[in-house]
Amino acid sequence: MxxxxxxxxxxxxxxxxxxxxxxxxxxxxxxxxxxxxxxxxxxxxxxxxxxxxxxxxxxxxxxxxxxxxxxxxHHVPLEGFVVKAPVCVEADLSIDHFVKDYAYHHHFSLYPVMKNGKLVGCVRTRDVQTIHRDEWATSPLSDIMLPLTEKNSTPLESDAEQVLQAMQRHNSGQMIVLDGDRLAGIITLRDLLGALELRRQIEGEG
Missing domain, CATH: 1.10.287 (Helix Hairpins)
Structure with missing residues (x-):
């Protein structure tokens, strides 16, 4: 048909x-x-x-x-969906302060990690569970920080379709957007799906 x-x-x-x-x-x-x-x-x-x-x-x-x-x-620049001033955390911030001042306040699943003004990695909120709660006050975020890979970051030059596929492939709700080795922003699956839902409402339900 x-x-x-x-x-x-x-x-x-x-x-x-x-x-x-x-x-x-x-x-x-x-x-x-x-x-x-x-x-x-x-x-x-x-x-x-x-x-x-x-x-x-x-x-x-x-x-x-x-x-x-x-x-x-398809072939739509990623820049239009990027949050250009994401909430960042410092590598030497204690896990305890991270949970109280960031995780419970902003409710994000992924945060860019900075050190001396440079992007050095990212931290997932769920990874705080890998450190015993008694050690949160003395453990810095660098202990659970992850390196930037294709699973959690994407170049600014990527198109939106590529990023959506990567998020679905890696079961990720957020990805850090890189301009070279600098932080360009963050992209969320919620924003992409929101744009898709708006298009569905305009075009009509399938």
Missing amino acids: RAWLWHRRGDRLSATRTASRFGKGFGLFLILLGIWSFLSVGALGGMWWILIGFFIMSAAKASYDQLLARSLF
């Missing part, structure tokens, strides 16, 4: 949106058919119709979301 509509309309996104809606409708029909079969006849086969219906609905939505994300973020 998508191929036929795409050929007719010349618009892949519109064709995918219509095909996705049809797929979700067909999936709902199978779910209702399965419920009817299970309740009226008592056939366990109705459960299979329900499961297949949910699978088709999920696949239809995922297909549209994937194309929508690609059309929105």
Whole structure:
């Protein structure tokens, strides 16, 4: 159906949106058919119709979301999504102060770590658990600091689609954005998904 509509309309996104809606409708029909079969006849086969219906609905939505994300973020400069003044922490800050003054206050999952005005790594909030609580007051953040890698950072030259894929691949909610070896800002999955949701509302649900 998508191929036929795409050929007719010349618009892949519109064709995918219509095909996705049809797929979700067909999936709902199978779910209702399965419920009817299970309740009226008592056939366990109705459960299979329900499961297949949910699978088709999920696949239809995922297909549209994937194309929508690609059309929105492909070759789009990352700079427009970057928070350019992120909250940073010092490498010699104690874990205790970090938890009280930063983690509990800002609720971020990732923080750039600075030392003498230079970016030296990053720290994940969850990693404070690797240090015994009795040692938080005497342990600096450098003890749990991570080096900057492709899992937690990205060049400013990257496009938004590449970063979204990297976040999904590494199960990351935030990434540090680098301009060479300098801190350019931070990018969050929430901001990218927010832009995607706004596009979905404007374009219409898939």
